[in-house]
Amino acid sequence: xxxxxxxxxxxxxxxxxxxxxxxxxxxxxxxxxxxxxxxxxxxxxxxxxxxxxxxxxxxxxxxxxxxxxxxxxxxxxxxxxxxxxxxxxxxxxxxxxxxxxxxxxxxxxxxxxxxxxxxxxxxxxxxxxxxxxxxxxxxxxxxxxxxxxxxxxxxxxxxxxxxxxxxxxxxxxxxxxxxxxxxxxxxxxxxxxxxxxxxxxxxxxxxxxxxxxxxxxxxxxxxxxxxxxxxxxxxxxxxxxxxxxxxxxxxxxxxxxxxxxxx
Numbered sequence: 001x002x003x004x005x006x007x008x009x010x011x012x013x014x015x016x017x018x019x020x021x022x023x024x025x026x027x028x029x030x031x032x033x034x035x036x037x038x039x040x041x042x043x044x045x046x047x048x049x050x051x052x053x054x055x056x057x058x059x060x061x062x063x064x065x066x067x068x069x070x071x072x073x074x075x076x077x078x079x080x081x082x083x084x085x086x087x088x089x090x091x092x093x094x095x096x097x098x099x100x101x102x103x104x105x106x107x108x109x110x111x112x113x114x115x116x117x118x119x120x121x122x123x124x125x126x127x128x129x130x131x132x133x134x135x136x137x138x139x140x141x142x143x144x145x146x147x148x149x150x151x152x153x154x155x156x157x158x159x160x161x162x163x164x165x166x167x168x169x170x171x172x173x174x175x176x177x178x179x180x181x182x183x184x185x186x187x188x189x190x191x192x193x194x195x196x197x198x199x200x201x202x203x204x205x206x207x208x209x210x211x212x213x214x215x216x217x218x219x220x221x222x223x224x225x226x227x228x229x230x231x232x233x234x235x236x237x238x239x240x241x242x243x244x245x246x247x248x249x250x251x252x253x254x255x256x257x258x259x260x261x262x263x
Contacts, residue, residue, distance in 0.1 A: 165216030
C-alpha cells in the first residue's frame with residue numbers, strides 16, 4: 001500500500017470516521033500503533049491508489065489556484081480580464097481531467113454493450129499501412145451505438161485495455177509542422193469519415209475529442225441514441241449487442257426498426 005494513499009484515506013470522511021473508531025475512551029483521545037495496523041481499510045490496486053493520490057493533488061492545486069484568483073480580483077479588479085482568461089484555462093483543465101478519469105474508469109470496467117476499444121482508426125499495426133477495413137470497424141461501431149442506446153468508443157486502446165495511443169498513426173498519416181496541427185488533421189479526417197459513411201445530419205449525436213491519458217492520446221467518441229435509423233453507406237444497418245456489433249438484415253432489420261424507433 002502506498003503511504004501517500006494511506007495519508008489521503010485518513011483525511012477523507014471515511015478515514016476520519018475510522019480514526020475516530022480507533023481512539024481510546026480516555027479523557028485525551030489517543031490512537032496506538034497496533035490499532036492503526038489492525039484497522040480495516042479499503043485497499044485498491046497500487047496503480048489505482050497512485051491515480052487517486054495524483055487526482056487529489058491536482059484538485060488541491062486547482063483549489064489553490066481558484067483562491068489566488070479570488071484574491072487577485074479583490075485586490076485589483078482592473079485586472080479582471082486577465083484573471084477571467086486564466087479561469088477559463090483552469091476550467092478547460094478540469095474538463096480534461098474529468099475526461100481522463102472517465103476513460104480510465106471505462107478501461108478498468110472493460111468492453112460492454114456500451115463501450116468498445118479500438119487500437120487505431122486506420123493503421124494496421126502489423127503491416128504499418130492504412131487500411132479501409134480498420135476504419136470501417138470504427139464506423140460500424142459508431143453506427144451501432146447510434147442505432148442502440150448510445151455508447152463510448154475509445155480509439156487508441158487495444159482489446160486488452162492497454163492504452164497504446166494514436167500519435168504513431170497521427171504522425172504517419174497526418175504529419176504537419178507540429179504535433180497540434182497533425183492532431184487537428186487527424187480529427188478532420190475522422191469527421192470527414194463520419195460525414196462520408198454515416199452522414200453529417202447525425203453530427204449532433206456524436207461528440208468526439210482527443211484526450212491525454214497516461215501521456216498517450218486517445219480519441220474519445222461519445223454517441224447518443226439516434227431518434228432515427230442510421231445506415232452505413234446508406235445501406236448497412238448495425239446494432240450493439242453485448243459486447244459486439246452486429247449487422248441486421250431482412251425481417252430482423254424490419255422488426256428492430258419498428259420496435260426501436262417508435263414515434
